[in-house]
Amino acid sequence: MAADPGSETYRQLLTSELARTQASLAALVADGRSVSAARDNSNVDDEHDPEGTTIASELSQMSALAADARSRVDEIYAALARLDAGTYGVCAVCGxxxxxxxLEARPxxxxxIGHSTGG
Ligand SMILES: [Zn+2]
Structure with missing residues (x-):
């Protein structure tokens, strides 16, 4: 069991990381909307207009970043659930x-470290 006395510290780290990630996700979504709106208003042809291609790649980059942020949010919620369950800080593969x-760098x-998938 991971009944470490520092669990409140990790909870705070996770909570502040969650707030930060949700804020950047909200910003990405807002940016994506304004880029989409700009594209809709300019009547550019995505496939044949160079400007349209730029906007399309900008949008796909934003949606990739947003997807990363969403999965980070999921990971943080899962970590908070492990804190509540008392299993936090134990490797899911080797125990x-x-x-x-x-944990301080990636709460x-x-x-x-041996079973990290790079994330
Ligand atoms: Zn491990």
């Missing part, structure tokens, strides 16, 4: 304790 420094991670 070993995750290094404290790693949402469910994996130890």
């Amino acid at each position: 070993q304790a995750i290094a404290q420094g790693r 949402w991670t469910p994996y130890c």
Whole structure:
């Protein structure tokens, strides 16, 4: 069990990261809407107009960033659930304790350094 006395510290880290990620997600969604609106108003042909291609790639970059932010939000909620369940800080693969420094850098991670998928 991970009944470490520092769990409140991690909860705070997770909560502030959650707020930060949700804010950047909201900003991305707002930007995406305004770029879409600009495209709709300019009547450009996405496939043949160079400007349309730029806007399309901008939108796809934004939606990739938004997808990253959404999955980060999911990871943070999952980590908060593990805190509540008392299983926080334990690798989901090998069951070993995750290094404290790693948790401080990536408090949402469910994996130890050896089982990290790069995230
Ligand atoms: Zn592991």
